[in-house]
Amino acid sequence: MRYTAPSTTAEAVNLLASNPDGARILAGGTDLLVQLRAGIIAPELLIDIKHINGLRDIVAEDGGLRIGAAVSGAELGEHEAARALWPGVVEAAELIGSTQVQGRCTIVGNLCNASPAADSVPAMVAAGAIARVIGPNGSRDCAVGEIPVAPGRNSLAPGEFITSILLPARVEHASDAYLRFIPRTEMDIAVCSAGVSLKLDKSGICVAARVALGAVAPTVLLVEEAADALIGTTLDEAALADLANACAQASAPIDDKRGTVEFRTEVVGVLAKRAALIAKARALGETS
Amino acid sequence: MSKIHVTTTINNDPAEFLCEAEDTLLDVLRDTLRLSGAKEGCGSGDCGACSVTLDGRLVCACLVLAAEVEGAKIDTIEGMSDGENLHILQKKFLEHAALQCGICTPGILVASKALLKKNPDPTESEVRLWLAGNLCRCTGYDKIINAVMDAAAEMRGLE
Amino acid sequence: MSLDEFQKRDFKVVGQRVERPDGIDKVTGRAMYGADAYATGMLVGKMLRSPHAHAIIKSIDTSAAEALAGVKAVVTAADFAPLEAGDAHNVLDACIARKKALYDGHAVAAVAATSEKIAKAAVKLIEVEYEILPHVTEIEDALKLDAPIVQEGFRNKKIPADMSDNASNYYQFGHGDVDAGFERADLVIERKFRTAATHQGYIEPHACLASMGPDGKGDLWCCTQGQYYVRALCAQIMAMPESQLRVTASEIGGGFGGKTTIFIEPIALKLSQKSGRPVKIVMSREEVFKASGPTVSSVTDVKIGMTKDGRITAGDAYLRYQGGAFPNITCYLGAQSAFAAYDLEAVRTVGINVLTNRPKQAAYRAPGAPMAIYAVESVVDEMCQELGLDPLEVRLLNAAKKGTKSSYGPTFDDIGLVATLEAAKAHPHYCAPLGPNQGRGLSCGFWFNFGGNTSVSLNINFDGTVGVTEGNPDIGGSRASISMMAAEELGIPYDKVRTIVTDTNSLGHNDVTDGSRVTFAVGLATIKAARAAIREMCNRCAKLWDIDEDAVVWKDGFAKPAGPNAGDYEPMSLAEIAAKSPNTGGPIAGHFEVNADGAGVSFGVHLCDIEVDPETGFTKVLRYTVFQDAGKAVHPDYVEGQMQGGAAQGIGWALNEEYIYGADGRLQNAGFLDYRVPVASDLPKIDTVILEIPNPGHPYGVRGVGETPIVPPLAAVSNAMAQAIGTRMFELPMSPPKVLKAIKAARG
Numbered sequence A: 001m002r003y004t005a006p007s008t009t010a011e012a013v014n015l016l017a018s019n020p021d022g023a024r025i026l027a028g029g030t031d032l033l034v035q036l037r038a039g040i041i042a043p044e045l046l047i048d049i050k051h052i053n054g055l056r057d058i059v060a061e062d063g064g065l066r067i068g069a070a071v072s073g074a075e076l077g078e079h080e081a082a083r084a085l086w087p088g089v090v091e092a093a094e095l096i097g098s099t100q101v102q103g104r105c106t107i108v109g110n111l112c113n114a115s116p117a118a119d120s121v122p123a124m125v126a127a128g129a130i131a132r133v134i135g136p137n138g139s140r141d142c143a144v145g146e147i148p149v150a151p152g153r154n155s156l157a158p159g160e161f162i163t164s165i166l167l168p169a170r171v172e173h174a175s176d177a178y179l180r181f182i183p184r185t186e187m188d189i190a191v192c193s194a195g196v197s198l199k200l201d202k203s204g205i206c207v208a209a210r211v212a213l214g215a216v217a218p219t220v221l222l223v224e225e226a227a228d229a230l231i232g233t234t235l236d237e238a239a240l241a242d243l244a245n246a247c248a249q250a251s252a253p254i255d256d257k258r259g260t261v262e263f264r265t266e267v268v269g270v271l272a273k274r275a276a277l278i279a280k281a282r283a284l285g286e287t288s
Numbered sequence B: 001m002s003k004i005h006v007t008t009t010i011n012n013d014p015a016e017f018l019c020e021a022e023d024t025l026l027d028v029l030r031d032t033l034r035l036s037g038a039k040e041g042c043g044s045g046d047c048g049a050c051s052v053t054l055d056g057r058l059v060c061a062c063l064v065l066a067a068e069v070e071g072a073k074i075d076t077i078e079g080m081s082d083g084e085n086l087h088i089l090q091k092k093f094l095e096h097a098a099l100q101c102g103i104c105t106p107g108i109l110v111a112s113k114a115l116l117k118k119n120p121d122p123t124e125s126e127v128r129l130w131l132a133g134n135l136c137r138c139t140g141y142d143k144i145i146n147a148v149m150d151a152a153a154e155m156r157g158l159e
Numbered sequence C: 001m002s003l004d005e006f007q008k009r010d011f012k013v014v015g016q017r018v019e020r021p022d023g024i025d026k027v028t029g030r031a032m033y034g035a036d037a038y039a040t041g042m043l044v045g046k047m048l049r050s051p052h053a054h055a056i057i058k059s060i061d062t063s064a065a066e067a068l069a070g071v072k073a074v075v076t077a078a079d080f081a082p083l084e085a086g087d088a089h090n091v092l093d094a095c096i097a098r099k100k101a102l103y104d105g106h107a108v109a110a111v112a113a114t115s116e117k118i119a120k121a122a123v124k125l126i127e128v129e130y131e132i133l134p135h136v137t138e139i140e141d142a143l144k145l146d147a148p149i150v151q152e153g154f155r156n157k158k159i160p161a162d163m164s165d166n167a168s169n170y171y172q173f174g175h176g177d178v179d180a181g182f183e184r185a186d187l188v189i190e191r192k193f194r195t196a197a198t199h200q201g202y203i204e205p206h207a208c209l210a211s212m213g214p215d216g217k218g219d220l221w222c223c224t225q226g227q228y229y230v231r232a233l234c235a236q237i238m239a240m241p242e243s244q245l246r247v248t249a250s251e252i253g254g255g256f257g258g259k260t261t262i263f264i265e266p267i268a269l270k271l272s273q274k275s276g277r278p279v280k281i282v283m284s285r286e287e288v289f290k291a292s293g294p295t296v297s298s299v300t301d302v303k304i305g306m307t308k309d310g311r312i313t314a315g316d317a318y319l320r321y322q323g324g325a326f327p328n329i330t331c332y333l334g335a336q337s338a339f340a341a342y343d344l345e346a347v348r349t350v351g352i353n354v355l356t357n358r359p360k361q362a363a364y365r366a367p368g369a370p371m372a373i374y375a376v377e378s379v380v381d382e383m384c385q386e387l388g389l390d391p392l393e394v395r396l397l398n399a400a401k402k403g404t405k406s407s408y409g410p411t412f413d414d415i416g417l418v419a420t421l422e423a424a425k426a427h428p429h430y431c432a433p434l435g436p437n438q439g440r441g442l443s444c445g446f447w448f449n450f451g452g453n454t455s456v457s458l459n460i461n462f463d464g465t466v467g468v469t470e471g472n473p474d475i476g477g478s479r480a481s482i483s484m485m486a487a488e489e490l491g492i493p494y495d496k497v498r499t500i501v502t503d504t505n506s507l508g509h510n511d512v513t514d515g516s517r518v519t520f521a522v523g524l525a526t527i528k529a530a531r532a533a534i535r536e537m538c539n540r541c542a543k544l545w546d547i548d549e550d551a552v553v554w555k556d557g558f559a560k561p562a563g564p565n566a567g568d569y570e571p572m573s574l575a576e577i578a579a580k581s582p583n584t585g586g587p588i589a590g591h592f593e594v595n596a597d598g599a600g601v602s603f604g605v606h607l608c609d610i611e612v613d614p615e616t617g618f619t620k621v622l623r624y625t626v627f628q629d630a631g632k633a634v635h636p637d638y639v640e641g642q643m644q645g646g647a648a649q650g651i652g653w654a655l656n657e658e659y660i661y662g663a664d665g666r667l668q669n670a671g672f673l674d675y676r677v678p679v680a681s682d683l684p685k686i687d688t689v690i691l692e693i694p695n696p697g698h699p700y701g702v703r704g705v706g707e708t709p710i711v712p713p714l715a716a717v718s719n720a721m722a723q724a725i726g727t728r729m730f731e732l733p734m735s736p737p738k739v740l741k742a743i744k745a746a747r748g
């Protein structure tokens, strides 16, 4: 194995393209190093993107924020503007691993690793985040939800990698929230999770919503029926019950060491309900 | 395959080493530089026994490649005391009997120091959350939390 | 009165909270643990492990590995001469598979190479041809008559005919007429309980460095709870005399029973012998989970009879434990301890061990007791609920006390259960209000405690300081406690004493650090060694003063004439006597060797409050208090530490820790991410109340304290759960999916 730390995206694209099978991007390494050690992957070349200009920056763009692919969870969590704009995405990113893992992990690594249980992904999907992909043919934008295609597999073409994520601008009376279920209080992988982003009108009625679920299907699920259950309501009990139902309906989880089908199907709805209420309170400015 | 030459700063002293691409920072600290204060409890980021700071950030040395620390500043448990003078955290850990076997202690001390730098006045739950990635199987954490809280208070008093 | 017996005294050093001698090393990173050892020319040893739960090893081809540049030795079971049936035989078979791989992770070969990378590559080059056999990992499956048989030849004669040959050990205890007891009861409840296998979860993986010379002499450094036992096993396995193998225990990063045996040490010795170079083996965390010694899983039926007013009329427990592919006696300890907290007229317990395709179990803190007592304490709790009785009063009513014939035979001397229960009753925790979805659980716990073979040597240095040499690895501050007892007895300050743990060839035999024996037995031997040194110091004074040896006594660190008739001499301090010793006969020392008896059982009572999220089954522990009899808390910090650490492990066991095997017989969660030990934010403050009911068998009244605290949490949490969710669970761990299921089932 070789290690390289290019300083430009062009260099990185070249390296990737000229080693189509054997090269891997190294961001925080918190998935990659674990997989290396376990012998799950054996890349020939590691391309460390942390020294590429601009990839460690968070910059304002059209009212939203562009987050560089090498920004760590801790850096994102310390960014006041990001917290204020998309509290759900930031809280999801901050749930990844321990303080130590936070010092390294990235939301792009979380996305590209394509684990069904990745914490930041449902929150980003609910937020309508856009990934900027660069490759031999230049750059393109892609909805975050289209990146993971199966557990451990993403849709990036050979030679491509992600340089940043755009968290879009946010209108008034809107906010988001993310919750996951784990058996302990920390240091676990989500058994199931829900990200909710919603917008209210002046009277407190939900006029737009996005609900995304994690760990209940091979990839993150954006559940339209769940959003529909919220739209036009004040998130009253009936609407929340419909939301939970829609989440359960959409879920297609598996039994594994972390949870059962029955448990995941039920609890994912509970999480969606609770996340919706937190997002609502945030949208109303009641909490941050 | 020739080895990678890395120049870095460890505990404020210049350091150089040769490593292979797959070597982790923990491998190099322990086996090459013989700084064996950072421990390997899991090698996969789950236990925190290998905690060090990298450019001031708390990380697991087992989840950092040695090649990545070129030009970086690393602080380990070996650099925590100032010669004979123990750091307040070290003193408090002894005073509160915050260790039994002690294998988790270097990592927990490094992590606690990073916490108090960022948050000099943490609540008990903030300490517990910050240290959630540092497993201790002996103590049930009580005395560790007491020691960190007491050290924080004393460090605030000194400022 | 003989001197070993407890005598009341005013302690000067014992009971203080002094700093430990190994403290500085441990807070600066200087302490040398197993993996920190280094030797010149050292090779790296790595194991090849079976991916199959049960398979015949048809052939092993190591030629490609041997041919790889940098590989210096390859070892398989064929390199070890077969041993006669017995302990060492089974241990060797568990260390490296001979004819069959008996579990996922069972070592089949090992290499030593000049680097980790080469060793890993070499392991991959070893070709093993397996014939895969059907496997069995669960107790009830293994007992079926058509179950795959893990190993033949271990069946005890008393095993019932309806059990397969996987049933190995069988033990029965009790007294009185159990059936008549049930007849007399107003309420009889019988329940079945299951507990999953758990792991000790020490943070330091097993590690050793072995060096064998061509002259047949060997050195071994390893992290172990017992260097003498390591030596005994390794010497047998390596067919060498014990005198030629020196084993040195490194600092140990946690053991909890899991480091009372060996897993990699003989392999490292053999690799070293074959390569002619020192070999270091360090287990990975995955190897620790797959191939060290987790605890048993269990299925237990408990039946108890009670009168309306809460008197237990009879107790019956039927325990089936599985501890992997080899026989073991953990079910014996479980069957002995199940009802130990009660004063019963009629009691019967049966313990059966079952072989499965899992790693050979090792001791884990009070081995066998937590699961047995969980079952009993759960039924007692349910009966109290059913009869509307206060669970604490019922325990007081039935509590074992001095004179009780214990459920496992012996009659108790002074014990602290009643005092411990009274302390719990008086504590504000017991009557603090609870909110919705909250519950409070109570459980008693018990452990025998052991004494065992112990040697201590104590040297009076010429400068008046003292060195104590002992042979039991210090797991949680025992060197401090030993120094304190030496200082106490000699009448000198603590900081004048330094205690070290030595290697096998520098001191007489010491049993393993287990059974909570160290502070008790090593402490006792240290006090006796100090007394021997005191006798000698008095004799030296008698010589100087030219009076009778009997006319000199020791008081508060000074030798003095026994009385006015003995003569009028200035008392001499230890330091003065030490300084004069070169001229009064040479160095002064005391030593003591004993197979210590009278360890004195220890009881604890735990109170636990939890809150359950009724929509997710998530359990939060809100408040926890441990009450325990320590006999005499030599160093209260470390006694509290044992109580807190044991409680934390028990809480993990109750809620989330478990070995999960797949249908393929492979361990699914061999890492700390999915083997869920409690993290700091999972736990509340764990309050402790130490009681001191002196152990009559120790000069200072000390009892072991290390193991009892892991026993009560299982039932304490489960009993709290029953109250919090309004229905009782009968299986551990009570992980959220199971809790939610129970809640839903109760709702109907």
Ligand SMILES: Cc1cc2nc3c(=O)[nH]c(=O)nc-3n(C[C@H](O)[C@H](O)[C@H](O)COP(=O)(O)OP(=O)(O)OC[C@H]3O[C@@H](n4cnc5c(N)ncnc54)[C@H](O)[C@@H]3O)c2cc1C
Residues within 6 Å of the ligand: A024, A025, A026, A027, A028, A029, A030, A031, A032, A033, A034, A049, A069, A095, A096, A097, A098, A101, A104, A105, A106, A107, A108, A109, A110, A111, A112, A113, A117, A118, A119, A120, A156, A160, A161, A162, A163, A187, A188, A189, A190, B044, B045, B046, C673
């Ligand atoms: C102890 C521990 C706890 C954890 N807990 C959690 C948790 O609670 N929740 C959770 O979701 N995850 C968790 N993880 C997993 C991991 O930390 C996250 O998935 C993390 O976000 C990965 O980011 P990274 O930057 O470290 O990725 P890396 O390991 O650097 O990369 C991950 C994968 O993505 C690819 N990749 C990275 N960046 C790019 C890019 N810019 N373009 C294309 N491909 C790229 C890499 O090649 C690699 O295949 C945990 C891991 C550990 C070790």
Ligand code: FES
Residues within 6 Å of the ligand: B039, B040, B041, B042, B043, B044, B045, B046, B047, B048, B049, B050, B051, B060, B061, B062, B063
């Ligand atoms: S060794 Fe690095 S976290 Fe465990």
Ligand code: FES
Residues within 6 Å of the ligand: B098, B099, B100, B101, B102, B103, B104, B105, B135, B136, B137, B138, B139, C203, C253, C254
């Ligand atoms: S003191 Fe032993 S693991 Fe913390």
